[in-house]
Amino acid sequence: MPVVGTPSLDQLQVLIAVVREGSFAAAGRRLHRATSAISYSISSLETQLGLELFDRTNARRPKLTSAGETVLAKARSVSSGVSDIKARVASIRQGLEAEISMVVDVMFPTQRLVDAVRAFEEKFPTVTLHLNLEALGAVSQLVQRGVARLGIGGIHHSDTTGFEVVSVGQVEMIPVATPTHALAGVDSNVVGAAKRHRQLVLRVREAFQPGPDVAVYAADTWSMSDLGAKHALLLAGLGWGYMPEPAVRQDIVDGRLVRLKVPESLGGFYLFQAMYRPDTPPGPAGAWLIQTLVEHA
Structure with missing residues (x-):
């Protein structure tokens, strides 16, 4: 033989x-x-x-x-x-990292990010944190390319093949529009009505590979990679769309926006995970940051 x-x-x-x-x-x-x-x-x-x-x-x-x-x-x-x-x-050999590059999905609740970053800088004042915010699948792509060592992204928009991943919580996604929008009035809870009104949709920038569209129903869509711009357009009454609930909570309380009844999908949960390549895992500081996000999930 x-x-x-x-x-x-x-x-x-x-x-x-x-x-x-x-x-x-x-x-x-x-x-x-x-x-x-x-x-x-x-x-x-x-x-x-x-x-x-x-x-x-x-x-x-x-x-x-x-x-x-x-x-x-x-x-x-x-x-x-x-x-x-x-x-x-x-x-x-390296011990504590000199710096950490992290990319975070714009869907991640702002206050949770602020709290985690503030706590990190208090705990590790000598470690430089490079923070980048991107939309959807751009997070995993930057980690795969080695631009970021640590990513916090959505499960359904991330290609984590070969990655190490850790669940770090979720955020509720809800459909919203201004109180005067047709979907908040005559077309509320009407099957198929959402297709007839412009939907504001978050997508990755052109520098990244587009991922699958989720919860997109309208024929007329405006696409953007900036969640802040989407928020502003919603407040201006220029369309309807899904937003992280914490980002529009005060707008709903103050009556600037209302939660819609869209039969196709009343909303759902956007699940987050920390991700990193197994050949470049986080050191002590990065591991602490992930654990902090887990504990506050």
Whole structure:
């Protein structure tokens, strides 16, 4: 029986990249290598193992064979183990972080963020916190790109494949408009009425990959990535839309906005999770910040 060769960590990481990106060319772009180098690495791995890992019938999108599926699972396990070793060694060597870059979904309740950040700076005055606010799926994308080490984003708008995640609470989303809006009057609780009135929708900026639309019913929509702008347009009576309840609580109390009865969806909960890449986990200060968010969830 032929001796099975020992694959290198680099070959396994190339295999993972090809599957994740969907093609040899895309994997090359991700790893900053030529497509031919990716192809050679996979061919060498197949030769060492004595197995065909990909069905190359469709050259543009190679598909894993059943053997390839098995090897991929083990490759991911090995890669994860190595990342964990590196992360733990880095934590031991570095101790307390010099700085933390964090990106937070604009849906996250402002007061909760303020309280957590204030407590963090009191606890760790020597750690510089870089804070960025983004909408929806932009949070996980910035963490994936390494721009932010820690992300606080919504579960349904985040691609956390390969991430470590921790639940940090939720916020209620409710449909609102001005008291004079038709959906607050004659069209209140009428099935299909929401489709006939302009809906204000939060979406990611063009620099990011758009995610799925959730609770969008109207044919006429205005899109924006700024929750503050959406709030202002709602107050101006220029449409209706879903908002985090804490952001409009006082407006409802003061009568500037009303909670709508939209049969398609009366609202729901937007679930948050802290996320980070396993190869760059938070150190003591970052871990403390996550735990603080968990305790106040």
